[in-house]
Structure formats: C-alpha cells, structure tokens
Amino acid sequence: MENRSPIDFINLLFIGGLSAFGLFFVSAMMVFKNFFPKQYYKFFNKEGFLSDREEDALDALLKQKYSALELGPFTAEIRRKTAVTPSFNTSEHDDHLIGSDQITLMTTIVARVKPARNCAFTVDVPRAISLSPEGATREAALKSLRITCDNDELRQFLTSDEFLRIVFKLHSLAPGSIQCVGDTFRVELNRTLTSEQDLDAFWRLAKKAFVKYAQQLQLYLPEWRDYDWWNEVEADADTLQTAVDRSNPALPEG
Numbered sequence: 407m408e409n410r411s412p413i414d415f416i417n418l419l420f421i422g423g424l425s426a427f428g429l430f431f432v433s434a435m436m437v438f439k440n441f442f443p444k445q446y447y448k449f450f451n452k453e454g455f456l457s458d459r460e461e462d463a464l465d466a467l468l469k470q471k472y473s474a475l476e477l478g479p480f481t482a483e484i485r486r487k488t489a490v491t492p493s494f495n496t497s498e499h500d501d502h503l504i505g506s507d508q509i510t511l512m513t514t515i516v517a518r519v520k521p522a523r524n525c526a527f528t529v530d531v532p533r534a535i536s537l538s539p540e541g542a543t544r545e546a547a548l549k550s551l552r553i554t555c556d557n558d559e560l561r562q563f564l565t566s567d568e569f570l571r572i573v574f575k576l577h578s579l580a581p582g583s584i585q586c587v588g589d590t591f592r593v594e595l596n597r598t599l600t601s602e603q604d605l606d607a608f609w610r611l612a613k614k615a616f617v618k619y620a621q622q623l624q625l626y627l628p629e630w631r632d633y634d635w636w637n638e639v640e641a642d643a644d645t646l647q648t649a650v651d652r653s654n655p656a657l658p659e660g
Contacts, residue, residue, distance in 0.1 A: 464600055472605060475515075477613060478620065479633050482517035482591070484605060486598055512582075513605075515593040515612045519586065525626050527555040527564055527619075528585035531577040563622050572618065576611040579604070584615060591616055 464486070472484035488511060530552040548565060551573075555561040563569060573584060580597035593612040599605050620635040 460600065464598075467602060467605070471602070472609065475517075475609060475613075477517050477519075477591075477616060478635060478638060480517050480519050480591075482515055482609075482613075484609065485514045485516060487512050487514060511596065511598045513595045513597060513599040513608065515591075515609065517591045517616075518589055519591050520627075520629055521589045522586045522623065523627060525555075525557050525560050525623055526585075526587045527553070527557075527560065528583060528587065529553050529564065529573060530583045531573070531581050533581050557626065560622055560626070563619075569615070569618055572611060572615045576608070576615060579608075584612070586616075586619060 468484055468486065475482040475484070531550070532552065533550065548570075553561065553564055555564055576582075576584065576593065577595065579599070580595040582593070582595040582597075584593045585591070593608075593615070595608065599608055617635055617638045620630065620633075620638075623630045624635060
C-alpha cells in the first residue's frame with residue numbers, strides 16, 4: 407500500500423467534510439423549500455409577498471366578506487394559496503437545477519356544484535390578457551388560450567365572443583385558469599389580490615362567467631334545470647369598470 411503523507415490525509419478529510427456539508431446543505435434547502443415554501447421565498451426573495459400585518463388584514467377580509475358568496479344555489483369562497491412549481495433544466499448534464507423551483511401566489515374562487523360530468527371544461531390562460539382593437543384579432547386571442555372540453559357544442563360556446571370577453575376581463579390582471587371539473591368550479595389568478603376593489607371585481611366577473619356557463623349546462627344536464635339561471639341577476643356593466651379593466655381587454659372584432 408502506498409504511504410500517504412499527513413498533508414494528503416488532511417486534504418482527504420477536507421474534501422470529504424466539504425462533500426458531506428454540501429450534501430447536508432442541499433438536503434436542508436430542499437426540505438426548507440418543499441415544507442416551508444412561503445418562508446423560503448420570503449427569505450431569498452421578498453418581492454410579491456405581504457408583510458405579516460398585510461397578511462392578517464387580508465385574511466380577515468377574506469374570512470369576513472368572501473367566505474360564503476352566493477352562486478345561485480351554491481356557495482363559493484375566495485382563498486389565497488401558495489404553490490411551488492418545479493422548473494426542469496433541458497441540459498444534457500443536469501436533469502434538474504437545484505433551487506430552480508418557482509413560487510406561485512394564487513387568488514382562487516372555489517365552489518362545490520353539481521357534477522358537470524361530460525360538460526366539464528378548463529380554460530388555461532398562460533399569460534395576462536391585454537387586448538385592444540388595434541393590437542390583436544379574435545383568432546390571435548384564441549391561440550393564447552388552452553381550452554379543454556369534450557362536449558363539442560359547449561366548446562363552441564366557450565370560444566364565443568360572449569364568453570371570451572368575460573374570460574379576458576377576468577384574466578387581465580394575471581395569468582390563471584377557469585374550470586368546472588367534477589363537482590368543483592374554480593377560478594385562479596396567479597397573483598395575490600389585496601384590495602377590496604380588486605376582489606369585488608374578481609368575484610363579479612367569475613360569477614358572471616359561471617352564470618353564462620350554467621345557462622348552457624341546463625341544455626345538456628337535467629339535474630341543472632332545477633334552478634333558473636336565466637333569471638340570475640348579473641352585475642351592471644358600469645360596476646365592472648374597476649381595476650380588472652385597467653388594460654381595456656375588450657375582445658376586438660375579428
């Protein structure tokens with residue numbers, strides 16, 4: 407066996423200790439990130455997060471005003487949540503970049519409804535919608551959306567000007583999605599809405615979208631006909647000109 411000098415032995419201990427510390431550090435960071443995402447991103451990047459005082463005020467507002475919203479015969483509530491979305495590296499050398507996960511802050515409207523069955527749908531809005539008559543056509547607007555719906559007739563309604571105008575106004579503040587799958591109706595914005603004005607506008611537009619959808623559902627599902635969605639009062643157009651309509655996202659004519 408080759409004799410090693412004390413210097414070689416010290417170097418070996420140093421390298422081994424450094425590797426062990428690195429492994430421990432990476433493991434600790436992954437645990438911190440996955441089990442305490444809010445604290446992790448607050449520590450490394452405070453942008454987009456609320457102070458403790460702001461969080462307390464928003465939580466109280468959501469509980470007092472937006473925890474039992476009337477949606478016809480159903481009840482909806484506005485929530486806020488934090489989600490961690492992993493980002494994967496396409497490099498040949500690394501399958502995953504440590505520390506590349508992204509935080510998503512969401513404001514969500516959720517309601518338990520009668521099952522939509524074969525009339526379920528999802529409209530994903532991958533980026534904030536901001537359209538003007540000079541800036542885009544209806545066809546270009548449709549290409550920016552991902553629509554999933556197995557019912558062909560209902561899909562035609564989801565791509566109609568009537569419904570898309572609501573969707574574009576709804577998502578003018580932030581990307582997100584709107585869906586009714588199973589017994590859950592959900593609208594999500596990838597942003598934390600903090601003002602009562604924005605939350606009111608978010609709720610009014612989400613409710614308007616659901617009423618339009620429910621009116622169509624009555625045509626296909628008998629169990630949805632025991633409530634007269636056609637007489638559901640919709641918000642006056644003037645009340646919708648709030649922060650949600652800042653970018654004038656009205657759908658242009660084709």
